[in-house]
Amino acid sequence: MDEQLLDAVCDRLKPVLYTENSYVIREGDPVGEMLFVMRGKLISATTNGGRTGFFNAVYLKASDFCGEDLLTWALDPQPSSHFPISTRTVQALTEVEAFALAAEDLKSVASQFRRLHSKQLQHTFKFDLSLSLSLSASLGCFRLAKPDLDLIYRFYSVQWRTWGASFIQAAWRRHCRRKLAKSLRDEEDRLRDALANQDRERQRKRDEAAASSSLSLGATLYASRFASNVLHSLRHNISNLPPRYTLPLLPQKPTEPDFTVDHTSDP
Structure with a gap:
């Protein structure tokens, strides 16, 4: 200066x-x-x-x-x-x-x-x-x-520090939300694969299943019902994830002066 x-x-x-x-x-x-x-x-x-x-x-x-x-x-x-x-x-x-x-x-x-x-x-x-x-x-x-x-x-600058901290927090919350959603989807996929494998195994052993005891059949039905309930719970959790933390909720970004054009005129 x-x-x-x-x-x-x-x-x-x-x-x-x-x-x-x-x-x-x-x-x-x-x-x-x-x-x-x-x-x-x-x-x-x-x-x-x-x-x-x-x-x-x-x-x-x-x-x-x-x-x-x-x-x-x-x-x-x-x-x-x-x-x-x-x-x-x-x-x-x-x-x-x-x-x-x-x-x-x-x-x-x-x-x-x-x-x-x-x-x-x-x-x-x-x-x-x-x-x-x-x-x-x-x-x-x-x-x-x-x-x-x-x-x-x-x-x-207090204004810039506040805006920067809020921006980082918003980005972190979006990251956590995406990470949670991915984890729930992966768990749902694993359960769906397990049910599919169980269906194939049940189909392969259909003849044997006809001769199996009613207790064994009841256990199979219970396991199937339990897996179905878990899937339903996972879908419910995904649909009820907290709303996206969007940028409009952030403090307004401090305005920067525009120095691209010299608006002053020298005598």
Whole structure:
């Protein structure tokens, strides 16, 4: 990040203080600033728009940031006149010191940065993390040497981590469902083969079966009835497998800014 641009960003930062148990922002409220945590501990939680049975929470500490919903809005060449809606509720668990970057200031910096570096930003979030990490480094939180900014941003972004974890869980549940269905089908095939072999054996020994005792015949009928009941139970289990865990139930994938076209014009 250009040092002059970084200095301009730092000049726009405003120190803020949150008391214990106070709310930074609530899910569904407009996001008006991005927050860089310097001291203290917060919890960031989401219900994915109030979806029943869904809850995700992570803890934020020094060097973390929140309000990344604002980044996509700021990097949009034609942003909406309304601030983006927060997808998470952020609450201070202890007294928290942070630096806030207001939406209009972030938008101004994003516009300058996009003009200067549009060719290097094709389909990436490099501005997002370079801003976050540069600010954190300048403020003495940590330093990284030539990181893969794109991957690291997604790692530290709460939205991307939540979406990624949900996607992995959905894939795992689909895998378990397919594995269970295959196991039940294999068991049904084995029982069907066993019944077929039993029928062939009974056909071969039909003459002998006519002379066999009624007890032996009763045992054969009992075994056949038992196998039939097992097959029926297996078919019932397959038909009553839990519904497929489909992607529409996942949290919405975070939106990436489109840097394919430079919408700004230099004077």
